Amino acid sequence: xxxxxxxxxxxxxxxxxxxxxxxxxxxxxxxxxxxxxxxxxxxxxxxxxxxxxxxxxxxxxxxxxxxxxxxxxxxxxxxxxxxxxxxxxxxxxxxxxxxxxxxxxxxxxxxxxxx
Amino acid sequence: xxxxxxxxxxxxxxxxxxxxxxxxxxxxxxxxxxxxxxxxxxxxxxxxxxxxxxxxxxxxxxxxxxxxxxxxxxxxxxxxxxxxxxxxxxxxxxxxxxxxxxxxxxxxxxxxxxxx
Numbered sequence: 191x192x193x194x195x196x197x198x199x200x201x202x203x204x205x206x207x208x209x210x211x212x213x214x215x216x217x218x219x220x221x222x223x224x225x226x227x228x229x230x231x232x233x234x235x236x237x238x239x240x241x242x243x244x245x246x247x248x249x250x251x252x253x254x255x256x257x258x259x260x261x262x263x264x265x266x267x268x269x270x271x272x273x274x275x276x277x278x279x280x281x282x283x284x285x286x287x288x289x290x291x292x293x294x295x296x297x298x299x300x301x302x303x304x305x
Numbered sequence: 306x307x308x309x310x311x312x313x314x315x316x317x318x319x320x321x322x323x324x325x326x327x328x329x330x331x332x333x334x335x336x337x338x339x340x341x342x343x344x345x346x347x348x349x350x351x352x353x354x355x356x357x358x359x360x361x362x363x364x365x366x367x368x369x370x371x372x373x374x375x376x377x378x379x380x381x382x383x384x385x386x387x388x389x390x391x392x393x394x395x396x397x398x399x400x401x402x403x404x405x406x407x408x409x410x411x412x413x414x415x416x417x418x419x420x421x
Contacts, residue, residue: 198345224409233395233412234348277347289353289361291336291399293410297347 192216194296196278202302207268211299213261213278220283220294223254225263228275228298237263237276268303275300308332309413311396317419324383326416328396336399337379338410339363339371341392348395354379386420393417 196213203209215223223240238245240252240261251264261278278296282289309330318324328337339351340363350363352371360371368390370382383390394417397410 222408231393231415231417233414235412236409239409289355292338292350292353292363295340295348297345 193294194278194280196296196299198297198299200300200302202304203268204304205268205270207303208264208266209268209301210265211263211276211278211301213263213296215259215261215278215280215294217280217283218256218259220280222281223252223261224279224293225250225252225261226277226279226295228277230274234277234295265301268301270303270305273301273303309396309398309411311394311413311416313416314414315417317421318386319421320385320387322386322420324386324418326381326383326394326396326418328379328381328413330377330396330398330411330413332398332411333376334398334400334411335376337373338397338399339369339379339381340395340397341365341390342395342415343392351381351394383418383420386418388420391418391420 194215225237226234227237228234238247240254244253249266253262275298277298279293282292312327338353340348342348349365351369354360354373357373372380393415395415396413399410
């Protein structure tokens with residue numbers, strides 16, 4: 191199983207649509223989870239952290255299922271400006287070599303919102 | 306604004322040349338990282354540094370070296386560049402963490418390197 195796995199997409203959706211991205215991770219010892227956004231040829235930027243209880247930031251909702259080692263991101267009422275690649279990110283965790291604080295980045299899911 | 310900067314932003318070089326990519330930060334963060342990003346492969350960690358005297362190899366360190374000249378500066382060198390090192394390179398920083406609270410990383414704008 192890959193350390194962090196995402197559907198690469200692309201997801202092509204109309205404005206106003208609701209879209210959901212899923213991500214799985216392999217190390218049960220991981221304890222920090224994030225969604226980053228990356229625009230084309232730009233640097234990744236933190237979109238939101240993901241907490242066990244689930245969290246919401248405006249149109250964005252993140253969920254974590256530790257038992258299934260699964261993370262999700264829901265975007266409601268999609269805007270043209272939401273078009274980007276969304277990266278699922280997990281800390282390395284113990285027992286995997288390297289520093290447990292290092293982050294493992296998924297390959298990203300590309301979203302294209304059309305008028 | 307506290308920031309992470311990278312120089313150069315774009316570089317074209319030839320096989321066998323020595324190249325240095327530089328990263329500076331004004332965030333006051335302890336930790337600095339170098340990643341490369343290739344289409345379809347995502348971000349991969351090359352080296353990381355927890356402070357000036359602590360340098361660690363990441364998953365793909367072969368062909369690269371680093372220098373942490375100061376808390377705010379972390380440079381990446383390609384001693385003898387080869388075409389498969391053509392990629393987008395990112396520097397990132399983060400604060401010191403403990404096992405309960407892994408903090409986000411902040412990225413520089415990237416350096417696009419082409420090795421001919």
